[in-house]
Amino acid sequence: MIPEIGHILLIITFVSSFIQSIFWIITLGSRNTVNLIILQKFAVTNFILISSSFSILLYSFIISDFSLLIVTNNSHSLKPLIYKISGLWGNHEGSLMLWTLILTFFTYLISRNKSQISFKLLSSILGVQTIILFSFLAFILFTSNPFERLETPPIDGKGLNPLLQDPGLAFHPPILYLGYVGLSVSFSFAVAALITGEINQIWARQIRPWITIAWSALTLGIALGSWWAYYELGWGGWWFWDPVENASFMPWLIATALLHSVRLLETRLILVSWTVLLAILGFSFSLLGTFIVRSGLLTSVHAFATDPSRGIFILIILTIATGVPLILYAIRSSDLYTEKKIEFSVFSKETALLINNLFLSTATLTILIGTLYPLFLDAFNGEKISIGPAYYNATFAPIMAPVILIMAIAPFLNWGTKINNNFSKKILFIIFITVLGALVLSMIKGATLFSIVCGSLSIWLFSGVLINFISQTKLNNLKKGEFRSWLNQLINNNLGMHIAHLGVAVFLAGITGEQFFKTEINGRKNIGDIIKIGDRSLKFDDVKFESGPNYKSEMAIFTLSKNNNLIDTLKPEKRFYPVQQTQTTEAAILSEFFGDTYLVLGDGNKEIGWSVRLYYNPLVSWIWGGACLMALGGIISIFRNRKTKPNIIIRNTI
Amino acid sequence: MITPQSYVFADNQSLNKDEIINKTREISQNIRCLVCRNQSIDESNSELAKDLRVLIKGKIIDGLSNKEIYNYLSNRYGDYILLNPPFKTNTILLWLLPFLILISGCFVMFKFLKK
Numbered sequence: 001m002i003p004e005i006g007h008i009l010l011i012i013t014f015v016s017s018f019i020q021s022i023f024w025i026i027t028l029g030s031r032n033t034v035n036l037i038i039l040q041k042f043a044v045t046n047f048i049l050i051s052s053s054f055s056i057l058l059y060s061f062i063i064s065d066f067s068l069l070i071v072t073n074n075s076h077s078l079k080p081l082i083y084k085i086s087g088l089w090g091n092h093e094g095s096l097m098l099w100t101l102i103l104t105f106f107t108y109l110i111s112r113n114k115s116q117i118s119f120k121l122l123s124s125i126l127g128v129q130t131i132i133l134f135s136f137l138a139f140i141l142f143t144s145n146p147f148e149r150l151e152t153p154p155i156d157g158k159g160l161n162p163l164l165q166d167p168g169l170a171f172h173p174p175i176l177y178l179g180y181v182g183l184s185v186s187f188s189f190a191v192a193a194l195i196t197g198e199i200n201q202i203w204a205r206q207i208r209p210w211i212t213i214a215w216s217a218l219t220l221g222i223a224l225g226s227w228w229a230y231y232e233l234g235w236g237g238w239w240f241w242d243p244v245e246n247a248s249f250m251p252w253l254i255a256t257a258l259l260h261s262v263r264l265l266e267t268r269l270i271l272v273s274w275t276v277l278l279a280i281l282g283f284s285f286s287l288l289g290t291f292i293v294r295s296g297l298l299t300s301v302h303a304f305a306t307d308p309s310r311g312i313f314i315l316i317i318l319t320i321a322t323g324v325p326l327i328l329y330a331i332r333s334s335d336l337y338t339e340k341k342i343e344f345s346v347f348s349k350e351t352a353l354l355i356n357n358l359f360l361s362t363a364t365l366t367i368l369i370g371t372l373y374p375l376f377l378d379a380f381n382g383e384k385i386s387i388g389p390a391y392y393n394a395t396f397a398p399i400m401a402p403v404i405l406i407m408a409i410a411p412f413l414n415w416g417t418k419i420n421n422n423f424s425k426k427i428l429f430i431i432f433i434t435v436l437g438a439l440v441l442s443m444i445k446g447a448t449l450f451s452i453v454c455g456s457l458s459i460w461l462f463s464g465v466l467i468n469f470i471s472q473t474k475l476n477n478l479k480k481g482e483f484r485s486w487l488n489q490l491i492n493n494n495l496g497m498h499i500a501h502l503g504v505a506v507f508l509a510g511i512t513g514e515q516f517f518k519t520e521i522n523g524r525k526n527i528g529d530i531i532k533i534g535d536r537s538l539k540f541d542d543v544k545f546e547s548g549p550n551y552k553s554e555m556a557i558f559t560l561s562k563n564n565n566l567i568d569t570l571k572p573e574k575r576f577y578p579v580q581q582t583q584t585t586e587a588a589i590l591s592e593f594f595g596d597t598y599l600v601l602g603d604g605n606k607e608i609g610w611s612v613r614l615y616y617n618p619l620v621s622w623i624w625g626g627a628c629l630m631a632l633g634g635i636i637s638i639f640r641n642r643k644t645k646p647n648i649i650i651r652n653t654i
Numbered sequence: 655m656i657t658p659q660s661y662v663f664a665d666n667q668s669l670n671k672d673e674i675i676n677k678t679r680e681i682s683q684n685i686r687c688l689v690c691r692n693q694s695i696d697e698s699n700s701e702l703a704k705d706l707r708v709l710i711k712g713k714i715i716d717g718l719s720n721k722e723i724y725n726y727l728s729n730r731y732g733d734y735i736l737l738n739p740p741f742k743t744n745t746i747l748l749w750l751l752p753f754l755i756l757i758s759g760c761f762v763m764f765k766f767l768k769k
């Protein structure tokens with residue numbers, strides 16, 4: 001009975017979201033503020049209805065109600081509680097429920113907006129959000145009903161894919177969805193701006209926290225997914241240029257470009273229509289990602305819950321959600337706002353941000369081409385090709401290099417025509433440090449041209465961020481006495497941006513270490529054998545057979561020591577999950593500041609020994625550390641207080 | 655250096671053991687494991703991947719160049735097996751589009767700046 005209530009709640013929200021959308025369209029031209037209040041009330045009820053329905057589904061997972069198809073297929077009574085919960089979004093139907101939950105929550109948050117944003121703009125934003133909600137509820141109810149019952153419930157469930165039973169992956173989808181859905185908010189802002197013709201600095205100031213939230217969440221979500229792939233898949237890699245990874249990376253790149261273009265719009269009122277276009281495309285790319293993952297169109301390590309009929313449904317949503325705004329854009333963008341002629345020098349923030357946007361958009365398109373080209377070629381003449389990392393190293397990497405170069409300099413450039421007086425001094429400092437760093441790098445054993453270039457870019461950015469941070473904090477005479485006001489001043493002086501840029505530098509350092517200086521040792525080893533890694537030795541002590549809560553494990557015990565001093569014990573495992581009849585390898589990883597010792601146990605027995613793979617990955621954890629810094633920087637910048645009052649308000653009503 | 659069990663050795667006059675492993679791995683990283691989902695044969699533990707690695711190693715010992723080995727594999731299995739798509743008539747757009755976009759983007763931006 002309880003699941004039926006959940007289903008009915010979904011149907012009620014579906015019908016009411018349809019009525020709300022119609023209501024919004026009818027009242028579009030009206031100047032009556034009551035309409036906005038009604039839409040705001042709807043936003044609250046939608047959120048309450050969807051969260052109740054979601055809670056019912058969650059409850060069914062927690063009590064293991066196997067009369068529900070989704071629970072039977074994705075859960076098992078013996079599974080730990082956290083994976084019973086994460087099992088909800090570890091599948092297609094449940095993940096859509098999570099998607100709509102976040103959507104209604106965000107819509108509710110926007111509806112509570114009490115700032116200077118005009119009521120017409122706000123009603124349109126809420127209206128567009130409601131139409132998105134309506135489309136996704138239609139998708140859920142017609143193709144992917146999570147409350148589908150089984151006529152004869154089985155005694156126990158099939159369990160969740162063991163690879164997904166992992167703390168990293170339990171939180172990967174929700175965080176990633178915060179990002180995708182966050183981009184739906186900036187999409188609604190853009191469409192609402194096109195409809196009302198109202199775009200100004202208030203618009204830019206209001207949209208920016210949403211882009212920042214979406215961007216930070218995407219950063220964290222992608223990093224979490226990559227970290228999971230690193231320790232769970234047992235190949236020692238962290239990024240594979242897989243279609244599904246690309247699907248999440250493209251919205252991230254667009255969001256990054258958007259974050260910077262909106263800054264230009266906010267301070268200088270230029271790139272207005274370009275920013276609107278990016279905001280529309282950000283969400284389109286999120287939908288495209290969903291389409292790629294769910295349709296099974298492209299082979300990927302990650303593809304799950306693939307079903308062609310669902311693919312077609314998402315394709316329809318994608319076409320409408322991109323097509324209609326683009327048509328609107330073509331008609332309306334020219335009379336959105338006539339940009340004033342502004343003057344700025346070549347060495348100005350404006351130029352730097354323009355270059356940033358140019359290269360980031362090109363990079364996004366490059367990944368789009370790499371992801372979809374095999375598909376089009378196949379459809380065109382039936383030829384099948386594969387596109388692997390080599391393609392992206394040759395195209396994406398050189399396109400991103402200038403972005404890094406400019407990232408170090410741009411923050412200390414001035415707006416407009418006044419060139420920073422200390423400009424040449426700072427540049428010389430950065431060049432000096434980078435040359436020094438490149439020399440040190442070239443002396444490392446195994447250094448190649450590419451490793452020196454990659455490492456130097458990281459050092460370039462490190463020194464750029466450092467000198468920026470020092471000069472900007474000095475400028476404002478910080479009072480160190482009061483911690484709160486000191487912190488506030490730091491935040492208002494772009495602390496968030498500095499930390500995010502520092503994150504990129506840390507990330508690049510991690511890539512340099514992992515890509516160019518890793519060592520790998522492969523071989524068949526037996527108990528008692530010793531493997532040398534640099535000045536450390538790894539001794540194979542024992543193999544044990546144990547049982548976990550829902551698996552059986554074969555665990556090898558290795559001790560890592562230096563000069564007979566024990567550093568750590570490494571226990572790589574092979575697990576067998578009887579419910580799913582699958583085997584997984586659990587790598588043993590000793591993660592240290594300067595590198596990871598990564599050990600994988602293969603097949604074997606006491607007679608012939610076990611095959612063992614050992615990697616030493618220098619600086620690899622800096623990759624995720626860098627990503628965390630980026631996300632942290634984003635979150636900090638949301639708290640930035642914008643004192644400047646908007647000076648121009650333009651209204652072109654329909 | 656401990657040798658991976660799947661890279662079995664034979665004598666080769668011109669290359670030593672380490673060079674053969676390195677070359678085999680370098681090529682393997684660019685060969686798709688056809689039975690896996692988006693993995694190179696260097697990463698995969700499937701039977702096909704093991705067979706192909708042995709095959710590539712054999713070709714290296716026979717003295718074939720990297721290019722000849724890639725050609726041999728793509729003739730036998732199709733271009734689909736190459737993770738690094740060759741520059742041919744059907745991939746011209748793939749390789750050139752990113753740079754064409756960048757160049758035209760620069761051009762548009764330059765016009766914008768002049769304005």
